[in-house]
Amino acid sequence: MTPEKLALTTNSRARKPRSVGVAGHPLAAELLARLGPKKVLHRLSERLNYRYDAIQFGVTPLCVVLPESTEDVVTAVKVARGAGVPIIGRGAASGLSGGVTPLQESLVISFTRMTRLEVFPQRREAVAQPGVVTLQVSEAAKPHGLIYPPDPASFRTSTIGGNLGENAGGPLCFKYGVSGDYVRALEFVDAEGEVHRLTREAYDLAGLLIGSEGTLGLITEATLRLTPPPRYARTLMAHFAEVGQAAEAVSAAIAAGAVPAKLEFMDRACVGAVEDYLHLGLPREAEAVLLIDTDGDDLDTVEEERALVERACLGAGGVVRRAQSEAEGEALWRARRSISPALGRIRPQRMNEDIVVPRSVLAEVVREIRALGDASGLHLVQFGHIGDGNLHPNILFDPRTESVGAVHDLAHEIALVAIRHGGVLSGEHGIGTMKRDFMRDAVDPVTLQALRDVKRALDPAGALNPGKILPPEEESSHAHP
Amino acid sequence: MTPEKLALTTNSRARKPRSVGVAGHPLAAELLARLGPKKVLHRLSERLNYRYDAIQFGVTPLCVVLPESTEDVVTAVKVARGAGVPIIGRGAASGLSGGVTPLQESLVISFTRMTRLEVFPQRREAVAQPGVVTLQVSEAAKPHGLIYPPDPASFRTSTIGGNLGENAGGPLCFKYGVSGDYVRALEFVDAEGEVHRLTREAYDLAGLLIGSEGTLGLITEATLRLTPPPRYARTLMAHFAEVGQAAEAVSAAIAAGAVPAKLEFMDRACVGAVEDYLHLGLPREAEAVLLIDTDGDDLDTVEEERALVERACLGAGGVVRRAQSEAEGEALWRARRSISPALGRIRPQRMNEDIVVPRSVLAEVVREIRALGDASGLHLVQFGHIGDGNLHPNILFDPRTESVGAVHDLAHEIALVAIRHGGVLSGEHGIGTMKRDFMRDAVDPVTLQALRDVKRALDPAGALNPGKILPPEEESSHAHP
Structure with missing residues (x-):
């Protein structure tokens, strides 16, 4: 791997923002004319903020649109396509893999103003625009005795659109499934600016969009499945002198029939980082820490499952700490959620x-x-x-x-x-x-070609978030079907 | 709709099987040469059986291959493509929508001999070839305290390959999800005879294959997620003088927080048909019957949930019968599973x-x-x-x-x-x-075009199960991207 390929994993570009004279770029001018000044950011100082996600830096976009409706998205896509400019959809930009960082001068469509959210308790559904913050779905559903389970660590800031773009998971996904498992229907705008409404029938185009990082279409609305929350949850922390013991405890607990709601691991370096940051009294000396929640509607069963997990941890040589209260459980989970900021300090x-x-x-x-x-x-x-x-x-x-x-x-x-x-x-x-x-290591060449064929079918010009997911094509494999 | 379009919903063709001189068809000859006589059916009397599913009749295939390995499938696909003959994958043919009925002279690849099944208890996974009968997955997993939840009514005869081709559901799907929700990885053979191995990462090509009825590829192996079965289940039957009351009971129970494992409805005509067939003592006079299972690991909670559902049924004006034993519950569910044969008598x-x-x-x-x-x-x-x-x-x-x-x-x-x-x-x-x-009513034209584009990307020649899922293209919309 050559250092050139790595440009985007460093902030080297951040120190040299490209200062193209863009205020007068024809794309910005046309978008201003079509959408008005409130929905278009064209000044360099404004655009600079849209070149990064939570980790990576990219190229400063030519222009940023803040749509307020699907129609605005359609307009932005059509104008960008007319100008031959690539298009990148963006949520809260809390992603960790460079999904929203532009690789070339682009139009960024930032969905933060598309925040309409409606809850339909009888159907156990929420209909959310992509800019809705993930946690807000559960907060809006809670008065109706429902939640939206997917819980990426960033769920206080990340958006539904971003979560679906990356098919985000979170601790609860072990028991409850990832973001895409909760999608009943999608609206999206394709590379030509056409609006589609999809359910999960054959072909499951919605499933294909989910996790595609905006490379196949821009999700403009999602119908999400809600579920009643478990009535009880219990938290357990266990630490081990060896990583192998922790893995053994996990396998033993699961083999014994436990299905914990959450089952998280931190190694010694990770625990040290969090402890330096929050001073929660975590066991710094341990090689491995497990953080485990069991949950359900029957307290006895939940306690029984925690006891089962506890026995598995003790049997593997672990030291166990039960959270004695909801507050103590919450504090332990704060440790897990704080890993990202803790590492950022190092x-x-x-x-x-x-x-x-x-x-x-x-x-x-x-x-x-x-x-x-x-x-x-x-x-x-x-x-x-x-x-x-x-x-x-x-x-x-x-x-x-x-x-x-x-x-x-x-x-x-x-x-x-x-x-x-x-x-x-x-x-x-x-x-x-x-x-x-x-991806070249993970996916065999013939399957990579099939992925490329699917991308080409839905975005023949490669206008949507170019350069993401699929590695650049070798010259020799350029054969179109 | 013209009667011509309906040819396949009747058995009119059954009475006039096309008697092409096929024993000597070059396709059959080449397949015999490549695969040997045990894996190739070429006589008319043998081929006749491969033109139907559980409901519909199609065209008698030119030839039938019974592969024993993925390599056999590759060979069959390549030979058929070389001969310009379309290819149809087939499981137990218990499908209800014509997914495996040939619309033209084709090669049928019948997966009934690809029945390898391995259970990996520690990973909670089963690896199944497409010809494995659905129920066998749970039976093989049971000694390890695990099950495979998807339970289409046909699960004693239908196969994993067929279930995935149709993304089949069943009563348990309300609580536990459909077939596709249990797929961790797939192997498939594409229209060119290339073998692909997929996990559920971006792009989720596996999800696209599931439910695509063999029109995008032929699934040759699936890695399936297993789960521990609930320890207890309780059955309830309720009948109502009006359909609206039954619907109201269902809504009230779900609104009150019940998540029954199964929740089935039969109307008066359906109950009458089953009763004529099995004489189980079902309430013939009712306009609507509900059959409900609650399940879980804690008996009190399961009983409590049944009581909650019972109150909802009584509140809506229903008459309730609790199954007093597992045998009684089993008998009631036999009523539900017998609907198809009961209707076949009428x-x-x-x-x-x-x-x-x-x-x-x-x-x-x-x-x-x-x-x-x-x-x-x-x-x-x-x-x-x-x-x-x-x-x-x-x-x-x-x-x-x-x-x-x-x-x-x-x-x-x-x-x-x-x-x-x-x-x-x-x-x-x-x-x-x-x-x-x-589909023309259900999917708007621009989305239908996107589905066609995806089909064309993976099967440019339209060689895989032609004529299924997508309605024939209007002449005017034939514009390729």
């Missing part, structure tokens, strides 16, 4: 992986990745939704003093560990630009 | 719809369809997974004495009732040929 940049491996090989995978990290001399932490086998090895680095090429090489080696053990590259963060080049 | 043919409507309009939809049925003079029964709003209006007819055109018109009117009330055409049976022409 180095200015990070490469956040999102591999998923069979649970049976977890201990081995964690150890192999730890060894790779130690050998590299880079700062590596591991955590993740261990119940699903979803691990987030994070490489923390400072591009001013550490080799970005070495970071990319380590990230690639980690991806290869996952693939070698029968795993996949992304559980919930998407591919974006960050893992795009690894 | 008329030789039927048109089985599969609409899904919002629960809030269920009573109105059932009444409107009843009125259409009465006005038509045709024999109409209604039943279905009412918890999901999934209704199966069935038109029973004898093509020798009743107008097939009138049947098709009634079916179309029923589809329009569903669409008018915000519903969709297919919950679990697929589109096939039976509802193909209604």
Whole structure:
């Protein structure tokens, strides 16, 4: 991997924003004329903010549209296509894989003003525009005794549109499924500016849109399934002297029939980072910490399931702490949710992986990745939704003093560990630009070609979020069907 | 709708099998040479059986291959493509929408010999070839304390490949999800004979294959998610003097927080048909019968949920019968599973719809369809997974004495009732040929074009199961992108 390919995993471009004379760019002028000044950002100072996600930097967009309706999106798409400018949809930009960072001068459509949300309690559905903040769906549903389960760590800021674009998961996904599992219907605007309304029938085009990072269409409305929340939840923390013990405890608990609502893992480096940040009294000396919730409608069953998980942890040699109150449980979960800000204090940049491996090989995978990290001399932490086998090895680095090429090489080696053990590259963060080049390792060439064919079918000109998910085509494989 | 379009909803072709001289057809000769005589059926008497599903008749295939491995499938696909012959994948042919009935002379690939099944208890997964009978997955998993929840009524005969092709549902789907929700990975052979292995990452090509009725590829292996079964289940039957009362009971129970495992509806005509067949003592005088299971790991909670459903039924004016034993519960469910054979006794043919409507309009939809049925003079029964709003209006007819055109018109009117009330055409049976022409009502032209573009991307020559799902293209909309 050459350093050129890495441009977007560093903030090197951030220090040299491209200062094209854009106020007068014909795209901006036409959008201003069609949508009015309130919905169009064209000044460089405004546009600069739209070149990043939570980790990566890209190219400053030519123009930003803040649509208030599907019609505005249609207008923006048609104007951009007319001008030959690529189009990137964007939510809260809390993504971790570069899904919304422009790779070239583009129109960014930022959905933050499309926030209409309606709850239909009898149908157990919410209809949300893409700019609705994820947590607000549950908050609006709560008075009706319903929730929207998907809970990415960013759910206080991330949006439904962004979550669907990346098919985001979260701790609850082990028991309750990922964002896409809650979608009953979608409205989207295609690359030509045509509006489509989809249910989940054959062909499941909605399912294809979900997780496609805005490369196949722009989601402008989603009908989401709501569920009654479990009445009770109980929290347990366990720590272990070895990573293998934690993995063994997880396997034993699941084999015994436990289906915890959440089942999270943090390694020693991760616990240390959170502890330095929040001083919660976490066990710094442990090699592995598990954070586990059991939930359900019957308190006895919930307690029984927690006891079962507890026995599995003790049996594997763990030390167990039961949360004695809801407040204590909440504090422990704050530790998990604070990993991202805690890591941000250690180095200015990070490469956040999102591999998923069979649970049976977890201990081995964690150890192999730890060894790779130690050998590299880079700062590596591991955590993740261990119940699903979803691990987030994070490489923390400072591009001013550490080799970005070495970071990319380590990230690639980690991806290869996952693939070698029968795993996949992304559980919930998407591919974006960050893992795009690894797709060649994860997907065989003939299947990659099928993915390209699908992309070409829905976006023949490659106008939607170009350069994401699919690695650049080799010259020789350019044969169109 | 012209009678020509209906050819496949009747058995008129059955009486005139096309007697092409096929034993010597070059396709059969080449397949025999490549695969050997045990895997190739080429005699007319053998091929005749492969022109139907559970309801519809099609054209007798040119040749039938019974592959024993993915390599055999690859060979068959390549030979058929070389000969310019379309290819149709087929499981147990228990489908209800014409998904496997050939519309032209074709190669049928019947997966009944690809029955390898492995259970991986620690990963909670089963790896199944497409010919594995659905129920066998749960039976193989049971010793490990696991089940495979999808339970189409045909699950004693239908196959995993067929279930995935139609994305089949069943009573348990209300609580546990449809077939596709349990797929972690797929292997499939594409229209060129290339083998692909997919997980559920972006783009979710696996999700696109599921429910595509073999029109985008042939599934040759599926990795299925298994779950621990609930420890307890309780059954309740309720009957009502009016359909509206049953719908009201369902809404009240769900609004009160009940999530029954199964929630089934039968109308008076349907109960009468089953009672004539099995003499179970069902309430013939009722306009609507509900059959409800609650389940879970805690008996108190399961009983409590049943009591909640019972109160909702009584509150809506229903008469309630609790199953006092597992055997009694099993007998009641036998009534539900016997609907198909019971209806088969009344008329030789039927048109089985599969609409899904919002629960809030269920009573109105059932009444409107009843009125259409009465006005038509045709024999109409209604039943279905009412918890999901999934209704199966069935038109029973004898093509020798009743107008097939009138049947098709009634079916179309029923589809329009569903669409008018915000519903969709297919919950679990697929589109096939039976509802193909209604897709023009259900999907707007621009989205239909997007579906065609996806089909063309994966099967440019239209070699896979041609004529299914997508209605024939109008001459004027033939513009390729």
